[in-house]
Amino acid sequence: MTPPSSRLSDQEHLKKLSKSVPSFLQREFSGSVMTMYNGDFGSVDVQGSIHFSINYVQKLREFHIFVAECRDLAAADPKRGRSDPYVKSYLIPDKIHLGKKKTSVKKKTLNPTFNEILRYRISIEYLRTQTLVLSVWHHDTFGKNIFLGEVEVELSKWNFDHTHMNDLPLKARTRATLAPSSGRGEMRLAVRFLPKVIRNQAKEVPTTGEIHIWVKECKSLPLIRATIDPYVKCFVLPDTSRKSRQKTRVLRRTADPAFNHTMVYDGIREADLAEACVELTVWDRDKLASNLLGGLRLGAGTGKSYGSVVDWMDSTPEEAALWERMMASPNEWAEGVLPLRMMSSAKTAFK
Incomplete structure (x- = not known):
């Protein structure tokens, strides 16, 4: 990122950098895990589960997400019965652009083991205003990545003393409008x-x-x-x-x-x-x-x-x-x- 060269003068406007903020509707951790989703994320029967734990390290002022593994994922390649999965994390509605974090890609498996930590440097106060989204994707080298499912965790209600593993079923993604703003812009x-x-x-x-x-x-x-x-x-x-x-x-x-x-x-x-x-x-x-x-x-x-x-x-x-x-x-x-x-x-x- 390069700032304008002058301290007080105005420069030619840079090209607009617009980033859409994802927003999701489903928040339940129970119910059917076999939901067909069609759209920009490919077409797949969402199934399986994700095993993870979360922890806030006060000394480092960091939020840690330990992604252990996924089990019984849908096959992005049904003929061969396999996927190349990875896990991606977001915090929403994140207004300071902490960004997404990703694990490595595991090849040709429906039961990937990651054992990786995704880190965010963030205050606990701001973290409690966010929802954690962990989504699982099939990595396609030559085409669009395919959505395999996701879970959401409302951090405002989370007990950060709980650092044990969570085993949650993956859910389908649903598009939704962004939350209304204060009207001030x-x-x-x-x-x-x-x-x-x-x-x-x-x-x-x-x-x-x-x-x-x-x-x-x-x-x-x-x-x-x-x-x-x-x-x-x-x-x-x-x-x-x-x-x-x-x-x-x-x-x-x-x-x-x-x-x-x-x-x-x-x-x-x-x-x-x-x-x-x-x-x-x-x-x-x-x-x-x-x-x-x-x-x-x-x-x-x-x-x-x-x-x-x-x-x-x-x-x-x-x-x-x-x-x-x-x-x-x-x-x-x-x-x-x-x-x-x-x-x-x-x-x-x-x-």
Whole structure:
């Protein structure tokens, strides 16, 4: 991922990177396991089971899925009575794009043994907002992979002290619409922290880092009037001074603005990351005034900053998870698509 070269100028919009988020309806672990599914995933009688365990390793702050084996899978090649299966995992509705994880492919078998661990670096708070989907597929080198079945585990209800093996029947996949949003729209962005930026090698000055905030685009902003002219405003709290404020340009007559604008804040120490919060708010520029459309806050979400209780340290699990990913991988971009929410801006004097 390459950021725009200028810190404050707007660049030509990058090609849209759209990823569909899978959503499924079936959540029961009992009932018939012989269901015909036809569509984009091939045609097969779903059958068999998957053996797995899940565990949250607090010390590593990682979610581990141990995929042991599958038994009595459907044959993607009925003439030879075999498949080339592998297991794929998703977390849904994942807005920070942790991505899919996959096991290796086992050739010519309906009873594959994997004994592999799929790992996600994620906070337990965000994990409890997700549903784990384990799907089994036949790998086709020259054609489309064929869906062999799946299971879903609602992690909000899961007892993470339970680390024993689970043996669950595979289910058919059903397409469904995505869950309704808050109506504020969403923002695609990326953030990164550069720990040490040496500005003047001739002088002995303490080295501090930089936070880069790359506002890529917004989607489905609320139409509070016939047409809106949106822009994004940013502060790194607790600093609400004019110096801290940065803005994108105003894009006219669109509810789906593509800003592709990077903001840079320097003088940031690694210790500040647990105390600071990046507030991004989206505004509609009207002739008389600007109207707040929605926003988000990236931070630890602890409710405190430098020992004081503050109302703006209120990041949602999704927002805090993106911030945590940034802190865990210095110098690398952490990207996500986050829902905008209605909130009071920490600083409204300069619109």
